[in-house]
Amino acid sequence: MEIIDSPYNQYVKRFRVLQTVKGRREQGVFLAEGGRLIGEALDAGWPILAAAVCTDLLGPGAKAIAERLRSGDWPCYEMSPRAFSALSAEKTPSGVAIAAICATREMAELRPGPSHLVVAAWELRDPGNLGTLVRTAEFLGALALVAVGDCVDFFDPKTVRATAGAIFRLPLAKVSPEGFWRWTESEKVSVLAGVSDGGVTPESLDLCGPVTFLVGSEAHGLPLEAEQRAQGLVTIPRRGKVESLNAAIAAGICLYEITRQLDKQHT
Amino acid sequence: MEIIDSPYNQYVKRFRVLQTVKGRREQGVFLAEGGRLIGEALDAGWPILAAAVCTDLLGPGAKAIAERLRSGDWPCYEMSPRAFSALSAEKTPSGVAIAAICATREMAELRPGPSHLVVAAWELRDPGNLGTLVRTAEFLGALALVAVGDCVDFFDPKTVRATAGAIFRLPLAKVSPEGFWRWTESEKVSVLAGVSDGGVTPESLDLCGPVTFLVGSEAHGLPLEAEQRAQGLVTIPRRGKVESLNAAIAAGICLYEITRQLDKQHT
Numbered sequence: 001m002e003i004i005d006s007p008y009n010q011y012v013k014r015f016r017v018l019q020t021v022k023g024r025r026e027q028g029v030f031l032a033e034g035g036r037l038i039g040e041a042l043d044a045g046w047p048i049l050a051a052a053v054c055t056d057l058l059g060p061g062a063k064a065i066a067e068r069l070r071s072g073d074w075p076c077y078e079m080s081p082r083a084f085s086a087l088s089a090e091k092t093p094s095g096v097a098i099a100a101i102c103a104t105r106e107m108a109e110l111r112p113g114p115s116h117l118v119v120a121a122w123e124l125r126d127p128g129n130l131g132t133l134v135r136t137a138e139f140l141g142a143l144a145l146v147a148v149g150d151c152v153d154f155f156d157p158k159t160v161r162a163t164a165g166a167i168f169r170l171p172l173a174k175v176s177p178e179g180f181w182r183w184t185e186s187e188k189v190s191v192l193a194g195v196s197d198g199g200v201t202p203e204s205l206d207l208c209g210p211v212t213f214l215v216g217s218e219a220h221g222l223p224l225e226a227e228q229r230a231q232g233l234v235t236i237p238r239r240g241k242v243e244s245l246n247a248a249i250a251a252g253i254c255l256y257e258i259t260r261q262l263d264k265q266h267t
Numbered sequence: 268m269e270i271i272d273s274p275y276n277q278y279v280k281r282f283r284v285l286q287t288v289k290g291r292r293e294q295g296v297f298l299a300e301g302g303r304l305i306g307e308a309l310d311a312g313w314p315i316l317a318a319a320v321c322t323d324l325l326g327p328g329a330k331a332i333a334e335r336l337r338s339g340d341w342p343c344y345e346m347s348p349r350a351f352s353a354l355s356a357e358k359t360p361s362g363v364a365i366a367a368i369c370a371t372r373e374m375a376e377l378r379p380g381p382s383h384l385v386v387a388a389w390e391l392r393d394p395g396n397l398g399t400l401v402r403t404a405e406f407l408g409a410l411a412l413v414a415v416g417d418c419v420d421f422f423d424p425k426t427v428r429a430t431a432g433a434i435f436r437l438p439l440a441k442v443s444p445e446g447f448w449r450w451t452e453s454e455k456v457s458v459l460a461g462v463s464d465g466g467v468t469p470e471s472l473d474l475c476g477p478v479t480f481l482v483g484s485e486a487h488g489l490p491l492e493a494e495q496r497a498q499g500l501v502t503i504p505r506r507g508k509v510e511s512l513n514a515a516i517a518a519g520i521c522l523y524e525i526t527r528q529l530d531k532q533h534t
Contacts, residue, residue: 040509128395132513141506166509203527236523239408239530242307242433246399249519252512256503256520260470263506 004079007086011077015052015087015099021153029099030155033088035062038096040165042068047101051076054084057095065096089157102155105144105173107183112210115266116143117259118189120180122226123149123217124247130154131162132248133215138166140259146173148180148214181229184212191230193222194254196244199233202257209262215251271346274353278344282319282354282366288420296366297422300355302329305363307432309335314368318343321351324362332363356424369422372411372440374450379477382533383410384526385456387447389493390416390484391514397421398429399515400482405433407526413440415447415481448496451479458497460489461521463511466500469524476529482518 004011017023018031029049032041041048042065051069053076058066070076085093112118119137124130130152137145147154154160154172175183184191192205193214214230216222227233234254236245244250271278284290285298296316299308308315309332318336320343325333337343352360379385386404391397397419404412414421421427421439442450451458459472460481481497483489494500501521503512511517 132516135509135513136516138507138509139503139505139512162513164509164511164513166507169508201527236406238406239526240405240433241436242402242405242431244431245406245519246402246429246431246515248513249399249403249516252516252519253523259506260468 001078004077004083007083009083011052012079012083012087015097018099019089019157024102024153024155028102030102030160031089031097031157032100032160033090033097034094035059035065035096037160037165038065038069038098041098041100041168044168046168047103048072048074049099049101050074052079052084052087052097053077054079054081054093054095056081057084057093059094062094062096069096069098104154105171107146107173107175107179110144110146110171110173110183112143112187112189114209115262116210117255117262118143118210118212119145119255120212120214121145121147121151122214122222124151124215125217125219127152127156127158128162129218129248131159133251134163134170134172135166136248136252136255138170140255142170142255142259144171144173146175146180148175149177190232192232192234192258193227193230194250195227195233195235196221197235199235201237202234202254205232205234205258205261207258207261207265209265211258211262213251213254213258215247218247268345271344271350274350276350278319279346279350279354282364285366286356286424291369291420291422295369297369297427298356298364298424299367299427300357300364301361302326302332302363304427304432305332305336305365308365308367308435311435313435314370315339315341316366316368317341319346319351319354319364320344321346321348321360321362323348324351324360326361329361329363336363336365371421372438374413374440374442374446377411377438377440377450379410379454379456381476382529383477384522384529385410385477385479386412386522387479387481388412388414388418389481389489391418391482392484392486394419394423394425395429396485396515398426400518401430401437401439402433403515403519403522405437407522409437409522409526411438411440413442413447415442416444457499459499459501459525460494460497461517462494462500462502463488464502466502468504469501469521472499472501472525472528474525474528474532476532478525478529480518480521480525482514485514
């Protein structure tokens with residue numbers, strides 16, 4: 001078995017370019033690293049194009065994952081620590097990496113029923129926040145998460161890491177603002193928007209599902225048009241002096257309350 | 268007016284060492300950067316030891332802050348972009364920095380009344396999570412945040428940034444586990460612990476203040492002893508398959524519900 005050692009090897013390069021938006025777009029695959037994350041991808045049956053393993057870097061948890069990668073239906077490249085470190089986006093490379101297909105859904109596939117919640121990330125800019133939102137939405141049982149407009153990439157390594165594996169379980173879609181509004185109308189989805197002022201508290205919502213909850217960008221919130229077209233505005237009341245909550249925290253509080261109410265309504 | 272240009276200048280070095288735990292401990296000061304964050308420190312009257320300004324790097328928002336720094340009761344060092352970049356922990360330095368005193372409270376100063384909540388971060392390891400927790404606690408009107416045991420430093424640049432200025436407003440304290448339990452007894456504070464399994468939902472709590480809410484570490488949660496000594500355990504019910512919520516998100520949901528109930532009880 002040949003072990004790749006050169007950081008300039010063509011396979012090392014093909015993994016490494018997946019750290020960039022351009023590389024991911026051109027190849028249609030993304031990089032996922034670490035035993036835990038890859039374990040989630042394997043368990044979910046996520047489509048994998050290729051794998052890379054470095055035996056010398058493997059921690060106890062990643063050994064079993066390396067074996068699963070070696071016995072899969074994809075090429076598995078064995079690498080030296082030097083070559084593996086060159087493809088890795090991690091400070092402490094784990095010794096296991098996959099090139100996974102950037103699989104998303106079409107909006108038309110999302111057909112929410114009356115107890116369903118779809119989370120909409122509207123031009124979020126921070127990869128960590130988007131990943132945390134995917135993790136929260138999956139944990140709370142949302143049907144899907146859609147990225148509206150010019151949102152940060154689902155498949156950025158920082159986003160993928162922050163999802164803690166939820167990215168391999170929650171249906172994801174990308175859509176333009178116009179496409180989003182068309183979908184809400186054709187699917188008869190109530191739109192709720194999280195805003196920093198002027199909305200009602202999450203617990204005083206009177207929900208009638210299906211519901212989609214809009215999360216605005218960290219710096220600018222939601223565009224005025226989105227607030228105006230929403231059927232309801234939701235605000236977490238502020239008691240202190242700091243200007244705002246972190247976007248992912250505010251969304252987490254609202255999503256918890258919304259899923260709780262939708263659940264209560266249908267049991 | 269002399270402009271410091273050398274990255275090896277003694278004042279540049281004194282700011283730069285504040286990026287390390289050791290430097291902060293030895294000097295008792297920490298680094299805060301950026302117009303918005305420093306504006307919060309100035310508005311809150313936070314004690315400042317020294318300031319650094321680089322006119323060539325100032326954006327529109329930071330110009331007024333630079334003026335306030337120049338007219339303060341502390342030395343204000345003028346620096347070239349080269350010197351300023353050498354002290355900064357930011358990828359895109361803002362041109363304003365302060366060395367601020369690491370001011371915390373003694374536990375004995377924290378005297379919670381019946382409607383008060385104190386947040387306890389138990390051995391949190393992620394600076395961003397601790398900072399987000401400080402921001403959330405301040406926003407929701409908590410009385411204070413205490414770091415129990417071997418918790419990440421309040422004054423790490425990543426923590427400070429994630430607080431969005433709340434660090435200059437919310438009383439902070441450090442305490443050993445033993446000191447924490449003594450304090451809860453002497454102040455008759457009910458202890459609630461966030462756990463991933465086996466607790467009640469946050470909305471079904473029956474609260475009698477004052478309350479302290481324990482947030483465990485990202486990887487290990489709370490030690491068994493803390494769960495056993497708590498008067499109540501709180502769990503966010505999971506509907507999806509991802510193993511857990513992000514620690515700061517789970518805490519945000521619980522803290523929102525707790526402050527809401529404490530508020531309702533006292534109005």
